[in-house]
Amino acid sequence: MQCVSSGYLSEDCSCEATIPSGVVTTAWARERELLGSHEDRFFRFAWRGGVWFAFGVSDGSVRGVYCPTHSAARAERSFAKNFNVAA
Numbered sequence: 001m002q003c004v005s006s007g008y009l010s011e012d013c014s015c016e017a018t019i020p021s022g023v024v025t026t027a028w029a030r031e032r033e034l035l036g037s038h039e040d041r042f043f044r045f046a047w048r049g050g051v052w053f054a055f056g057v058s059d060g061s062v063r064g065v066y067c068p069t070h071s072a073a074r075a076e077r078s079f080a081k082n083f084n085v086a087a
Helices: 021-035 068-086
Strands: 041-047 050-056 062-066
Touching: 021 041, 021 050, 021 062, 050 068, 062 068
Parallel strands: none
Antiparallel strands: 041 050, 050 062
């Protein structure tokens, strides 16, 4: 699976980072099993020293992933947005 980041906020090109789909679906299956929840939602998982961010679907598939770099940037934007709302 390729990182879904398109660089739209920084005028960069689409990200070229990839991860084997089996790694992602296994992480999503483990997440579903640990939480006992089968709802569509975002989840984080570690692979090869980085934290990836993905969207898991109730049928067990995964719709997309963000590589560690773009996962961190997305989290930072989300934190800044939440911080500004709370201020």
